[in-house]
Amino acid sequence: MAAPDLVVKAGKIVNPWMLRVAGRVPPWVVLHHVGRRSGTGYRTPLVAFAARPEQEIVAVLPLPWGSGTDWARNTMSAGTVRLTRGGKEFVVKDVRLVPAYEAVGWLASVPSMLLSAVGIEDCLVGTLHPA
Numbered sequence: 001m002a003a004p005d006l007v008v009k010a011g012k013i014v015n016p017w018m019l020r021v022a023g024r025v026p027p028w029v030v031l032h033h034v035g036r037r038s039g040t041g042y043r044t045p046l047v048a049f050a051a052r053p054e055q056e057i058v059a060v061l062p063l064p065w066g067s068g069t070d071w072a073r074n075t076m077s078a079g080t081v082r083l084t085r086g087g088k089e090f091v092v093k094d095v096r097l098v099p100a101y102e103a104v105g106w107l108a109s110v111p112s113m114l115l116s117a118v119g120i121e122d123c124l125v126g127t128l129h130p131a
Helices: 005-023 072-076 100-106 109-118
Strands: 028-034 041-047 050-051 058-062 081-085 088-099 121-130
Touching: 005 028, 005 088, 028 072, 041 058, 041 072, 041 121, 050 081, 058 100, 058 109, 072 081, 088 100, 100 109, 100 121
Parallel strands: none
Antiparallel strands: 028 041, 028 081, 050 058, 058 121, 081 088, 088 121
């Protein structure tokens, strides 16, 4: 599902302001990614959750507008990205696309309910490491 035009326009206005607080106020994060073709560095404010499906800790990045957004495509292409959460830097490695129903099972109850209620279909997940 592509982001509606209104959301895209609002994002261009709101995102610069969100970047000021996103990396400090969980569950908001700042995703640091590089353009697939341009090589330009970008910072995108997002919501992300940490989960423990097994022994490792994974970052769960919901995709409300689907996997076709530039930040999602850049992240999947690179396979590794950095993010800032709670004022700390992390590296997310081995990024992959998973169905939201799978990721929801790894999350705590509140984030799980939020993702299910919003109707998100896919998430990006990857192993979370301190930078």
